[in-house]
Amino acid sequence: MKGRNGVGAYFQDLVAHLDHEVERAELVCPSLEDPHPCQGMSMPIPGDPTQRLFFPKMRELSALVWEMKPHVIVIPGPGIFSLGAYWIAGKLGIPVCVTFQTDYDRLVQLYWGPRLARLAGGLLNWLNRAMFRGSSAVATICDSMIADARAAGARHPQLVGTPLGAEFVNSEVTPLADEADSVLYVGRLAAEKNIEHFLALAEARPDCRFTVAGDGPLRGLVEQRQKDLPNLNFLGWCSRERVVAELDAHQVLVLPSAVEAFGTVALEALARERLVITTPVCGINQWPALARALTVAEADEPLADTLARLRAMTPEQRREQARAGREAALAMNDEAVNGWLQVLQGCARQGAFLPKPRRSPTLAVLRRLSTNQARPGL
Template structure:
């Protein structure tokens, strides 16, 4: 999948007011980080852009009644205050509402926007139905799949436009009823981009993983690589339901360090302190941290299951393996590369990232403008009834 070259937009989006309504707290997971970075990236190109979502203050979740997410107690399911949300929309007066999550914040936000005649863009980042088998038993997984499929169908019927981050997700979105589907890329933090790069990978000695410690991340592959490559040091940063397992498995490995949860501001320092980043996931919609490491001119190893590997322009700056079982071999091969080969790859990776970010910015601005120019369809009940009929 190759993005087209970005060209100057033939219109202005300075009058656009974008409101993002999300169940994901900023920087708490990939979706939360995506929209925090998107707000930063689009700021100045639109009149206003803000977010409504749960917040984490200290260790406490704020933004409504909350309960632990089934299968992962490090995440929360939050129930929004519908009256407060309606008030927030009236006060902010958005020209477009963006819904990136299929939780109660997202569904309530989409319905409220439609009731007020505001265009809706849905960001389809994660196919939760595919993750159900990794977290829940057959009964829980079945109920979870039914819930997410119904909510996605409802959101897609309410949406003027659905944006996804891979060709595979386009097909899934259309199967679930999305009528207008397009590709989006991925933004990353401006502070990460603007900070001077500390060298680049010239020799492989240290390896980093950053992400949720969860089943889909295939942590056993990293443990096996650490055992097979004792000459390398491995650092794992993150938290999640697999933390206890990881602590047990790495207790006797002197070349492995488990940091636990780290704040977003620390990630750039961590990337700069290592020679390579690995993402051996079994399921990964995109893999933003891989692109962040590319921007810092580090060697990046990902599996074919990571959405970033499907972007041809970005894949040229990656080492792509078929599965996590090949991680140790990939690291051994990278260790044998010359300083020139490693550095040349890291420099070309940064160029690819810069082009991708510019293309993504223009994609969002184009979709925002198109949504604003489309005649509003306030027939909320008609859309929802279509969803119910299609689900039955």
Template structure:
């Protein structure tokens, strides 16, 4: 059974006010994405963006596959090389086309180079609608992390690069979340480029964040359980710091390995897959979020933890560190350090210094959210003008 209904904002979202000064009344936007809203950072990004745009008065359709109760909905499912927990879905052309024709969008946003994204590109070309492409993932850098799938992963990577070239060639603008990703997109063929920020769920900004504990007692990792996330660093830290409780939340190809490590370490707990609406309470319940990734184009979960006034540790490979206002609110793993070393360094700081760092992080995250939404509204309004004169 297909389920391609518009993703509606949660009831809790209505508790958060729209950002003052943003007015998107009359704007119609379609986001056509291969990423399910609950399954990865790209999906979460556009769910949050759609929520904020709706609050500003825009009419937004998020056309994407859905994942519910362990099942995928939205078309014919195909395996994703290297990660059996993720799928590529081929959507039904007629049903997606009806939704887009009914909306008659001023701009179509495509953040993924899969079948959904290519269908969004096709519709934009037929209707002479402005096409905005979001470039979030450099697939080639991930290929070497899946040695058992290397041949298939290389083939998939070649197909995705070809799709990206098509999307870039037919778009009015390509947005990437760091300058490094801008340069990668340029090397693939993008011409009109800009840097985008990242949105934060409205509840994360509206609800008062709880204060930090006097000591670092609980550390959280949340994300895909995959080789690029460097989960070994979490396990090694748990072995060295038995006084700290470590939690791992998410799903992915390393789930069984994580379960085995959790069974062996009393201070390591596998939380499992956490629904989006439950993520706020999970973050609020810890003192620190750790993201020791080997490859991370941005690191949305780190920004969300910053918005909740948590201490955040990231590796130098996380794109979020390239945003200097955000970088000031982060703890980075230095050369020669391990995650355990950083956590001990944080533990040795005066409590007032840790609280000050968390306050800097929360302020920077809120400002990033406001600037990003203003930027997106500017981009989409330009797209509206292009479509009107097309």
């Protein structure tokens, strides 16, 4: 969903950048605040009622694709919207680029029991393999997922970076304070994010100020701990503008995830010239220029010890690390846009070799509608 999870934010930022590079880039994405004309009914996702599974309005989606005639359709993995777009692309002979950004096996194991997780994971992997076989390109966001994509059936997966929203790049940054005593978490309050470890850190360091921004199935746990810990503040879900303000008001961002393909919020914090603590599983650690600006927790190291290591540095050392982080984040942003342009150009070239689509009644109606030849009321 737009603005509600990492994948939604990723494509929101990517399309904003592509708007300046291509003739037209259209984001078809469900949104709670600003519903897209192509989004239809929805239902809560099992295990996380704060997220919803949306069904597309296929007539509207087909009409949009037919009107736009895109050179490439990009789909982010095996969702209902993605499957609808994949089917339409096949009918019209439009090249498809599939992105592989989530470790589905790990996620379903966290939310469901062994039997259901095995069934759901198998279904998601089967859908991925099917879409990989019919796609012109597969793109992923860290080195480890290249191997996972190959194992799932992708022939030549390509590595692309992560873009940044303009809010994190264009406004002037606030200088880092001398003391690293204000700590922020931004993200979904869910099992894969290890929010319990962040709360344990707040309890272990009463001399520091801690803030949680986000929403999810573990919201009740955060609200309860806020009552017990005077140094913990809970903001709930925040707009992107508010996230920028909170990053600027804190000195350290902590990403304590147990499953994290990349960790966009860590990149956003680096762009705001902030110190960032990550866990070893975060995909952002696999980008060398970014990793040099991160403080990565050792395996099984309590976050309190990781924070102590960061606080043991001199203020100037911390400021130098933060400046290096901003430079690396801005470079990643440029590399991500250029990398995506290369992937999309490669896909578009393949479109010339695809078979012509078969004419179907639905597409024939859309064709007549697009040329104003339809009878009144059709």
